[in-house]
Amino acid sequence: xxxxxxxxxxxxxxxxxxxxxxxxxxxxxxxxxxxxxxILSQESMLPHSWVxxxxxxxVGLNHSLQQPLFVQVRxxxxxxxxxxxxxxxxxxxxPNVIWCRKQSFSPTLGLIADDLLPKTIPAKTYLCYDVQAxxxxxxx
Amino acid sequence: xxxxxxxxxxxxxLVLDNYLDRNFSRNTDQKKVxxxxxxxxxxxxxxxxxxxxxxxxxxVDIHPHDLYYNHYxxxxxxxxxxDPLRLSPFLCENHCIGTIHWF
Numbered sequence: 001x002x003x004x005x006x007x008x009x010x011x012x013x014x015x016x017x018x019x020x021x022x023x024x025x026x027x028x029x030x031x032x033x034x035x036x037x038x039i040l041s042q043e044s045m046l047p048h049s050w051v052x053x054x055x056x057x058x059v060g061l062n063h064s065l066q067q068p069l070f071v072q073v074r075x076x077x078x079x080x081x082x083x084x085x086x087x088x089x090x091x092x093x094x095p096n097v098i099w100c101r102k103q104s105f106s107p108t109l110g111l112i113a114d115d116l117l118p119k120t121i122p123a124k125t126y127l128c129y130d131v132q133a134x135x136x137x138x139x140x
Numbered sequence: 141x142x143x144x145x146x147x148x149x150x151x152x153x154l155v156l157d158n159y160l161d162r163n164f165s166r167n168t169d170q171k172k173v174x175x176x177x178x179x180x181x182x183x184x185x186x187x188x189x190x191x192x193x194x195x196x197x198x199x200v201d202i203h204p205h206d207l208y209y210n211h212y213x214x215x216x217x218x219x220x221x222x223d224p225l226r227l228s229p230f231l232c233e234n235h236c237i238g239t240i241h242w243f
Contacts, residue, residue: 013177020174021190025212027156028172032206039207040174
């Protein structure tokens, strides 16, 4: 796989902090903020230097907004990426630790886990959040 | 994916306010990636994917409660008629969900 310098991909890379590839008929819709920059600026709360943000298509959005089951994570203690490639590993459950396979980032809600463990999970990339002040929001 | 919303002429005002009919299918994995230009090396497998050369790079999903994007695949008939790359209205109708009363 060939990695190219960003400056070779986009002629304006040196003029901006963030880059996104959008068609002219695609519109970004910030919901709770007035600008996209306000959302991206929250990146500083994540303990990682290289964070890419993934924006969802509005297709199917109504479903996900109406029937979420979220656990709000208020505090990130550490982040572990990858799980040694073992499949079907049952992770240890601790009261203040949740493991989540899917995670979403919300400046207003914090990190949101929508696939909670403990249970048998396939090996992939997992993030582990150690939380002290864990609050559960169940919206149905 | 948004369609024509039954509009013949280009409406005044914002696209977001005027084109409201859209596809409710959940059959898409399309996404957009916003990344730091400061990341030295990237590869672009497709328009919807950006991979970083940094091993420590992490992709975080922004929750739709905060940000999402709309794709306006086709707009009014007036827009369509002046589009040099326009498809046949029949093809367009197959791609879009929304009221199309062009005939």
